[in-house]
Amino acid sequence: MTPSSYTPSPVPRPNVPALTPKELADVEFLADQVEMAGLSFVRRPDDMAQPGDRLHELGGGHLGIVLKIENRVAFENLPWLMLAGLRSPPIGVMAAHAPVIWATQVLEDMGATGIPSLA
Numbered sequence: 001m002t003p004s005s006y007t008p009s010p011v012p013r014p015n016v017p018a019l020t021p022k023e024l025a026d027v028e029f030l031a032d033q034v035e036m037a038g039l040s041f042v043r044r045p046d047d048m049a050q051p052g053d054r055l056h057e058l059g060g061g062h063l064g065i066v067l068k069i070e071n072r073v074a075f076e077n078l079p080w081l082m083l084a085g086l087r088s089p090p091i092g093v094m095a096a097h098a099p100v101i102w103a104t105q106v107l108e109d110m111g112a113t114g115i116p117s118l119a
Helices: 021-030 046-057 072-076 078-085 104-113
Strands: 036-039 064-069 091-095
Touching (some): 036 046, 064 078, 078 091
């Protein structure tokens, strides 16, 4: 499979946790070894809570998290994922097969009102 032939699954996997037990254990290593970590297959804001809480427990709350938007559910929840990520910056977004550019004013308005502006 080449990168250009990869297509993210449009079917959500609701019963799969954001992190496996092994990945959650790996967070302990990441907390003092990296500046940013990617969170694959994020779907909902709740998916960010477990790794974020664990990083804070380990003193790694300053680390950035890159949300990997790889399915339709995540794309549809992108505004809410961004709002959740703004609670504990820095945050980044990487989307499969789509450029993602969010203007600062849009995020600021969304954080203040919960509604993205057309700025």
